[in-house]
Amino acid sequence: EIVLTQSPDTMFLSPGERATVSCRASQSLSSNYIAWYRQKRGQAPSLLIYGASLRAPGTPARFVGSGSGTDFTLSITRLEPEDFAIYYCQQYGFSPFTFGPGTEVGVK
Amino acid sequence: QVQLVESGGGVVQPGKSLRLSCATSGFIFDSYTMHWVRQAPGKGLESVAAVSFDGKNKYYGDFVQGRFTISRASSRNTLYLQMNSLTTEDTAVYFCARGLFTMIQGPSDRWGQGTLVTVSS
Numbered sequence: 001e002i003v004l005t006q007s008p009d010t011m012f013l014s015p016g017e018r019a020t021v022s023c024r025a026s027q028s029l030s031s032n033y034i035a036w037y038r039q040k041r042g043q044a045p046s047l048l049i050y051g052a053s054l055r056a057p058g059t060p061a062r063f064v065g066s067g068s069g070t071d072f073t074l075s076i077t078r079l080e081p082e083d084f085a086i087y088y089c090q091q092y093g094f095s096p097f098t099f100g101p102g103t104e105v106g107v108k
Numbered sequence: 109q110v111q112l113v114e115s116g117g118g119v120v121q122p123g124k125s126l127r128l129s130c131a132t133s134g135f136i137f138d139s140y141t142m143h144w145v146r147q148a149p150g151k152g153l154e155s156v157a158a159v160s161f162d163g164k165n166k167y168y169g170d171f172v173q174g175r176f177t178i179s180r181a182s183s184r185n186t187l188y189l190q191m192n193s194l195t196t197e198d199t200a201v202y203f204c205a206r207g208l209f210t211m212i213q214g215p216s217d218r219w220g221q222g223t224l225v226t227v228s229s
Contacts, residue, residue, distance in 0.1 A: 001170055035215035037153075044203055044219035045145075045153065056208070056217060088153055092213050095167040099153040 002026050002091050004100035012108040019076040021103045023089035028069045033093035036065055036074045039102075040085045048087075049074065079105070110134040110218045112204045117223030122195055124227075130187040130204030130220060137185040138162075141207030143216050144178060144189045146200035156202070157189065160212045167212065171197075194227045201225075 003026040013019055023034065032052035037045035047056040049065035052072055064075045076083055084107050089100040116128040128144070144156040157168045157178035166178055177190040187204055201224050205216035 033213065037215075039153075044221055045216075046219070047208070047215055047217045050208060050215045056215075090153075090155075090215060092215055095158075095212075096169045097155045097158070097167075097213075099155065102152045 001096060002094050002098050004089055004091060004098055006089060006100040006103045008103060010104045010106060012106045013079055014108045015079050015081060017079050019079055019105050021074045021087050023072045023100050025070045025091055029091055029093045031093055032068055033091055034072045035090045035092060037088045038085050112218060112220035114204050114220045114223035117225045119226045119228060120194055121229055122227055124194055125192045126225060128189040128202055128223060132185045138182045139210060141212045141214060142180060142187045143205040143207060145203045145205055148200040158212055161210050165212050196227050199225060199227045
């Protein structure tokens with residue numbers, strides 16, 4: 001099973017600031033099969049990014065995915081109030097499709 | 109619009125069984141992979157199982173160890189998860205999710221609101 005680690009565990013930022021979340025895989029994902037989700041409190045997750053850098057339909061342009069191999073990054077260029085939430089990466093290159101432990105973006 | 113509505117959760121004793129259902133609408137059910145993902149209280153997301161659009165390919169999380177079975181009924185546009193030999197570690201909200209692609213390899217682009225399963229004596 002591929003293990004994903006995320007850093008940091010938590011970050012505290014202000015609206016308008018930039019957030020950067022990292023995701024590292026225990027082995028290379030040669031096809032960049034990485035997705036990113038946002039989960040607001042009390043809600044189901046929503047897909048933001050797939051294929052490491054492709055925005056899902058409806059994902060705002062402030063969400064930018066990048067990376068390859070074992071290291072991937074989600075950047076939020078300017079935080080909006082609805083972006084204060086938990087972010088998860090997921091690999092779907094190898095079954096079972098595993099998730100990272102999550103990164104919480106909180107309000108400073 | 110796309111809708112996924114889970115049902116069947118509740119309180120069950122350790123060692124017992126439960127069947128979850130996910131009724132879908134607003135899309136061609138037979139064209140999509142479907143997933144079950146769970147989230148224990150205060151914890152992260154965990155893939156439970158997935159089934160391809162035609163029901164021929166399935167995978168399960170390592171923790172399942174033969175206890176759960178995923179299935180789908182195209183005539184009812186419904187996804188199922190049969191869970192047997194439940195333990196307290198299976199306590200979680202179980203989400204039904206639609207795969208983005210026809211093939212089983214892919215993320216989930218639409219999610220239900222989840223159904224809570226509590227395993228307790």
